[in-house]
Amino acid sequence: AQSVTQPDIHxxxxxGASLELRCNYSYGATPYLFWYVQSPGQGLQLxxxxxxxxxxxxxxxxxxxxxKRSQSSFNLRKPSVHWSDAAEYxxxxxxxxxxxxxxxxxxxxxxxxx
Amino acid sequence: GAGVSQSxxxxxxxxGKDVELRCDPISGHTAxxxxxxxxxxxxxxxxxxxxxxxxxxxxxxxxxxxAERTGGSVSTLTIQRTQxxxxxxxxxxSLLNRDNYGYTFGSGTRLxxx
Numbered sequence: 322a323q324s325v326t327q328p329d330i331h332x333x334x335x336x337g338a339s340l341e342l343r344c345n346y347s348y349g350a351t352p353y354l355f356w357y358v359q360s361p362g363q364g365l366q367l368x369x370x371x372x373x374x375x376x377x378x379x380x381x382x383x384x385x386x387x388x389k390r391s392q393s394s395f396n397l398r399k400p401s402v403h404w405s406d407a408a409e410y411x412x413x414x415x416x417x418x419x420x421x422x423x424x425x426x427x428x429x430x431x432x433x434x435x
Numbered sequence: 436g437a438g439v440s441q442s443x444x445x446x447x448x449x450x451g452k453d454v455e456l457r458c459d460p461i462s463g464h465t466a467x468x469x470x471x472x473x474x475x476x477x478x479x480x481x482x483x484x485x486x487x488x489x490x491x492x493x494x495x496x497x498x499x500x501x502a503e504r505t506g507g508s509v510s511t512l513t514i515q516r517t518q519x520x521x522x523x524x525x526x527x528x529s530l531l532n533r534d535n536y537g538y539t540f541g542s543g544t545r546l547x548x549x
Contacts, residue, residue, distance in 0.1 A: 421530065422468065
């Protein structure tokens with residue numbers, strides 16, 4: 322069965338600084354990978370997803386993520402963080418077969434300091 | 436509708452009471468998922484529907500939890516004899532097909548058992 326690890330529970334970044342959120346996955350084959358963001362009291366919004374092809378994926382709100390098979394990682398990055406980026410971020414994996422149940426990491430809470 | 440609708444948005448119930456949580460998916464989405472989000476636990480899969488059938492109920496934590504889906508549309512998650520550990524946000528997601536993995540999440544129902 323697949324699993325996802327997000328090693329950082331909380332991260333604080335200064336506004337304007339760069340951001341990297343870590344995600345490691347465990348899955349026997351090439352997984353389908355996702356990053357979601359959740360603002361307080363809101364559902365999950367998809368930032369980006371990786372299925373195949375170019376390992377650097379561009380998403381919404383200026384986010385990007387890089388799939389590294391050798392490290393089983395799919396880290397999320399943003400060059401310059403805005404205060405509105407403060408939220409909880411979830412990495413998720415789905416098997417590319419069967420009925421496509423998402424398996425989520427436990428999330429990383431991003432705090433943005435002025 | 437335009438998105439996945441969940442009701443109620445908040446529910447406070449007394450320990451031992453039964454509760455029903457409703458999910459109204461996007462029209463035409465054949466797959467429907469329920470997840471539970473507890474503090475510090477990320478999102479835990481509960482049950483998946485394809486049409487009105489539930490091929491995977493493996494995430495339901497106990498026999499107090501049940502779910503049904505009617506008409507390939509609305510789904511209801513029922514928790515009987517609620518316990519304090521059932522307090523969480525219950526999220527619903529729907530999916531048109533697995534070719535694009537375009538999951539859409541509702542805003543959730545926050546359940547508090549007192």
